Amino acid sequence: MKKKNIRFLIWGIACLSLSAIFFFAAAFVTRNLKNHTPFAVELYGAQGLGVPVGKTANFTEWGSFAAAGMGEYVQAADLAETKSIPAYYQMTTPNYGEYANLHFNEGKYFPEDAAGNLAVIPESLSHELFEGEDGKKMLRINGKKFTVCGVYGEGGILTRLGSASIPVIYGNTSRDPDILAEQLLIGADAGKTALQQQQETAALMQIPLEGEINDLGRLHQLGDSILLLGFFFAGLWFVLHLCIFSYRKLMSAYQCRGQAAEKILPAILGTGAFLLAAVGFASLLQLVRIPAIYLPEDNIFDISYYGQQILNGIQQINTVSRIRDFSRICAVYLCAEAGCTIAAVPLFWAGCHGLRHWFLDKQL
Amino acid sequence: MKNSKLFAVRAAAALFMALVLCTIAAHRIEILLLTEVRSLAVPAAVTMEDGSTVTKVPAAAVYTGRDGKPCVMRLLSREGVWGREMYVEEMPVELSHEDYNFCFLKGDFEGQSLAVYPSRPLSDDETVRCAEE
Numbered sequence: 001m002k003k004k005n006i007r008f009l010i011w012g013i014a015c016l017s018l019s020a021i022f023f024f025a026a027a028f029v030t031r032n033l034k035n036h037t038p039f040a041v042e043l044y045g046a047q048g049l050g051v052p053v054g055k056t057a058n059f060t061e062w063g064s065f066a067a068a069g070m071g072e073y074v075q076a077a078d079l080a081e082t083k084s085i086p087a088y089y090q091m092t093t094p095n096y097g098e099y100a101n102l103h104f105n106e107g108k109y110f111p112e113d114a115a116g117n118l119a120v121i122p123e124s125l126s127h128e129l130f131e132g133e134d135g136k137k138m139l140r141i142n143g144k145k146f147t148v149c150g151v152y153g154e155g156g157i158l159t160r161l162g163s164a165s166i167p168v169i170y171g172n173t174s175r176d177p178d179i180l181a182e183q184l185l186i187g188a189d190a191g192k193t194a195l196q197q198q199q200e201t202a203a204l205m206q207i208p209l210e211g212e213i214n215d216l217g218r219l220h221q222l223g224d225s226i227l228l229l230g231f232f233f234a235g236l237w238f239v240l241h242l243c244i245f246s247y248r249k250l251m252s253a254y255q256c257r258g259q260a261a262e263k264i265l266p267a268i269l270g271t272g273a274f275l276l277a278a279v280g281f282a283s284l285l286q287l288v289r290i291p292a293i294y295l296p297e298d299n300i301f302d303i304s305y306y307g308q309q310i311l312n313g314i315q316q317i318n319t320v321s322r323i324r325d326f327s328r329i330c331a332v333y334l335c336a337e338a339g340c341t342i343a344a345v346p347l348f349w350a351g352c353h354g355l356r357h358w359f360l361d362k363q364l
Numbered sequence: 365m366k367n368s369k370l371f372a373v374r375a376a377a378a379l380f381m382a383l384v385l386c387t388i389a390a391h392r393i394e395i396l397l398l399t400e401v402r403s404l405a406v407p408a409a410v411t412m413e414d415g416s417t418v419t420k421v422p423a424a425a426v427y428t429g430r431d432g433k434p435c436v437m438r439l440l441s442r443e444g445v446w447g448r449e450m451y452v453e454e455m456p457v458e459l460s461h462e463d464y465n466f467c468f469l470k471g472d473f474e475g476q477s478l479a480v481y482p483s484r485p486l487s488d489d490e491t492v493r494c495a496e497e
Binding site: 243 | 377381385398400424481483495
């Protein structure tokens with residue numbers, strides 16, 4: 001009996017510990033999602049957005065957005081051209097690094113008054129081209145000399161899973177300011193929809209901006225919502241058991257054959273427990289904060305809608321048409337987070353169940 | 365007979381508990397499904413050179429009404445089943461002029477609260493929730 005009792009205790013603690021690990025992992029993934037993807041609305045046009053990237057630079061100050069030009073596949077080599085690596089090159093506005101949430105290991109993003117050919121390269125490319133070299137770094141992109149002004153970190157394993165394996169080099173617009181913008185990152189505003197922000201930016205630049213809209217800011221919110229939803233489902237265990245306790249007490253009060261005074265205590269206990277369960281449930285429901293745009297318009301139980309959303313996410317992960325697709329990176333992070341949360345909730349329930357058994361057996 | 369009475373009482377108690385919890389959940393779901401808006405306090409009106417009074421509001425605050433004419437959505441509160449709730453009321457307006465970001469409305473709307481940037485198209489008398497809340 002005692003052995004069985006200890007087994008329940010060990011089982012309960014082990015499950016709760018594992019659940020805590022999964023919850024921490026989900027929180028860690030959410031934090032990394034925010035650190036490695038922009039809090040922005042992304043406008044993307046594979047054939048360009050109809051505005052030269054050089055022209056957008058004139059508006060970035062007022063419009064809270066950054067732009068990147070049409071990318072091209074290039075050969076990046078060291079100055080002596082002893083090592084050559086295929087890479088993807090994109091010209092950007094000077095504030096792009098800040099909007100894209102790039103974290104620098106060396107140097108920084110090129111300044112607004114940057115002259116000459118400047119490049120910001122990823123850590124992996126820096127290792128391959130300049131391993132063991134100190135001082136000013138210079139490289140050749142399709143034979144042209146560039147000065148490296150910053151080396152950015154490429155993020156953790158999830159960012160790499162969501163990105164293509166080719167290194168991405170960002171350059172300033174001085175080389176060809178007339179190249180069309182391929183991507184705009186508009187600073188996300190919680191109170192506006194992505195479409196409204198797109199229209200405002202189009203109105204500011206006085207050109208129609210048509211392309212794919214990805215609301216990465218809302219995906220950050222969704223990351224928080226998934227974690228909170230996990231806490232909600234975990235907390236339901238207490239509500240359920242309070243309800244069961246209340247039900248048993250109320251039934252025992254009903255079935256009690258003694259005097260009225262004997263019925264009062266279980267009836268009060270039952271009613272009190274149920275009120276506590278109702279208040280606890282109402283409080284727990286405050287943790288359900290899914291952004292309105294991810295919910296169906298009329299029927300919250302519209303299963304086909306959620307199925308379509310999940311399918312879209314899976315398709316986003318499997319898309320291979322773009323090199324650095326932030327929405328694909330977000331989708332990988334969100335899937336990992338959802339997986340951790342889904343694993344954490346049943347473990348939490350199992351842990352609480354084990355501890356409850358241990359506690360009840362101890363009482364006996 | 366006694367058993368069936370006991371069964372009925374048990375079932376009724378369980379059903380009552382489930383219904384209370386479902387009602388609480390339904391209330392939360394209803395709030396989640398409301399259209400999100402952001403509130404905008406209308407600034408003081410300005411007097412134009414011709415003596416007319418106009419109010420400057422963001423272009424996002426002006427909608428097209430059911431009659432196809434411009435309108436704004438006033439954000440008001442009322443007593444609902446679950447306490448105070450916010451709702452919008454369509455108010456026809458006349459445009460003086462407009463530019464890319466702002467509209468100038470004829471008349472003085474100072475101090476009024478308008479609904480801007482709704483998550484879905486708004487309709488008159490619709491219950492909404494503010495995004496800041």
